[in-house]
Amino acid sequence: MSDIAAFLLARYEADARIARKTLHEVALRREGYGGWESVDFNSPQAADHGQRWKPERVLRDIEAKRKLLEVHHMERAGGYEDCWVCKTPYEYEAESYPCDTLRILAEVYDQHADYLEEWRL
Numbered sequence: 316m317s318d319i320a321a322f323l324l325a326r327y328e329a330d331a332r333i334a335r336k337t338l339h340e341v342a343l344r345r346e347g348y349g350g351w352e353s354v355d356f357n358s359p360q361a362a363d364h365g366q367r368w369k370p371e372r373v374l375r376d377i378e379a380k381r382k383l384l385e386v387h388h389m390e391r392a393g394g395y396e397d398c399w400v401c402k403t404p405y406e407y408e409a410e411s412y413p414c415d416t417l418r419i420l421a422e423v424y425d426q427h428a429d430y431l432e433e434w435r436l
């Protein structure tokens with residue numbers, strides 16, 4: 316099983332890089348064109364989507380997902396790899412790593428070349 320946490324962190328960093336770049340471009344535009352609100356969207360739905368997914372919101376979303384990755388980290392014990400949080404104490408058949416939480420997070424990126432089908436639920 317390849318490292319799903321490393322895969323997700325790489326995707327999050329790529330998303331964050333784009334969000335930070337957009338923030339920078341918006342800051343430049345604010346000097347002369349009015350900022351993010353001046354972006355010309357083609358439809359009211361697209362404008363609503365754009366308002367909900369401003370770069371600041373994207374970065375907060377990515378930070379929350381990184382925290383989820385920290386919580387659902389791998390624990391090696393007795394020759395098994397389990398999720399530290401999803402494993403039930405005293406349960407002989409603990410959930411193997413990666414847990415369903417990480418698999419669900421990874422499905423967002425299932426079109427990426429590094430996504431492994433074995434991660435799909």
Ligand SMILES: [Zn+2]
Nearest residue numbers: 387398401414
């Ligand atoms: Zn877990």
